[in-house]
Amino acid sequence: MNEQERLIIGLLINEMAFEGADKHFGEDHPEIPETLLAQIEEIGVPQKYDRHSESYQDMPVESDPDATIYEQCYAHLRTVRNNIIHANKAYAPDTPERLTDLLEWADRFITTVYETDSSLAWRAQQIKNVMQIESF
Numbered sequence: 001m002n003e004q005e006r007l008i009i010g011l012l013i014n015e016m017a018f019e020g021a022d023k024h025f026g027e028d029h030p031e032i033p034e035t036l037l038a039q040i041e042e043i044g045v046p047q048k049y050d051r052h053s054e055s056y057q058d059m060p061v062e063s064d065p066d067a068t069i070y071e072q073c074y075a076h077l078r079t080v081r082n083n084i085i086h087a088n089k090a091y092a093p094d095t096p097e098r099l100t101d102l103l104e105w106a107d108r109f110i111t112t113v114y115e116t117d118s119s120l121a122w123r124a125q126q127i128k129n130v131m132q133i134e135s136f
Contacts, residue, residue, distance in 0.1 A: 007103035008084060013128065013136045014110045015081045018074060021123035029070040030118035036073050036109050043101045045079045054092060073109050080106055
């Protein structure tokens with residue numbers, strides 16, 4: 001497995017674990033640094049793919065003042081995940097550098113969440129343990 005494959009698998013598995021911890025178990029969101037949000041705003045996340053124009057809408061990432069930093073970053077993590085899992089990147093692939101930036105940001109976000117030692121991080125780890133995918 002190469003590094004890009006490892007990052008993609010880690011993104012998919014951990015996004016699933018975070019979703020379970022949040023939506024199914026109702027764990028509280030951890031506090032994470034604003035720098036993660038600033039980093040993804042700088043990279044920029046593609047919006048929904050328009051199959052008619054075969055392109056993404058080039059829109060800036062906007063902060064939601066009513067959402068926590070975790071919630072905003074998690075929403076961007078899901079966008080990155082969705083573009084990979086739904087194969088939108090097959091139509092309009094990112095440059096290798098941009099894909100690397102997005103995957104490395106996702107990895108930093110995931111690592112940061114687990115480092116919070118929060119109930120959400122604990123529950124996400126338990127979900128992965130039960131599913132025997134604890135190595136990601």
